[in-house]
Amino acid sequence: MSKASSTPREFTGRHMLFLMLAFFGVIIGVNVTMAVLANSSWTGFVVKNSYVASQQFNERAAEGRAQTALGWEGELKVADGAISYRLRDAGGGTVRLDGVTINMHRPVTADEDTLLKLDPVGDGAFAARHGPGDGTWVVRIEAEAGLDHPYRDVRRVTIRDGALR
Incomplete structure (x- = not known):
């Protein structure tokens, strides 16, 4: 019987080089992957010119306070491949509208942005045949109600x- 003698392998500079290349290769690979994914998703673009938007902030805030003081309530419905909107006054009566425009977009991407011009369908409601896909949407409604500015919802x-959930 012979006893096998094994000597431990020596850790050389070549081993250290491969270890460092593997370590930094993983780090660089992850960073490149994350950069490509970040670049192909939401741009972060909110307004075209932030200075102009900041100058309009007080005006928009005043419009919002005046609109809130009216006590109006919007009714948005999505069902059977159609989207509809109606505006009710503080007493529950229907507010007469001259037109309604809806801008729908996903919160994170601009791939499915949709601008809809709704048509009157009677009883003060406006509607359009459009079945937005399932998921989360930001819906911006502008209703022409005879005010100085459109009613915004x-x-x-x-x-x-x-259907809405």
Whole structure:
């Protein structure tokens, strides 16, 4: 019987080089992957010119306070492949509208942005045949109600099985 003698392998500079290349290769690979994914998703773009938007902030805030003081409430419905909107006054009566425009977009991407011009369908409601896909949407509604500025209603909604949830 012979006893096998094994000597431990020596850790050389070549081993250290491969270890360092593997370590930094993983780090660089992850960084490149994350940069490509970040570049192909939401741009972060909110307004075209932030200075102009900041100058309009006080005006928009005053419009919002005046609109809130009216006590009006919007009714948004999504069902059966259609989207509809109606505006009710503080007493529950229907507000007469001259036109309604809806801008729908996903919170994170601009791939499915949709601009809809709704048509009157009677009883003060406006509607369009459009079945937005399931998921989360930001819905910006502008209703012409005879005010100095359009009545604005912005909502974040979730649509599941073609209806609001």
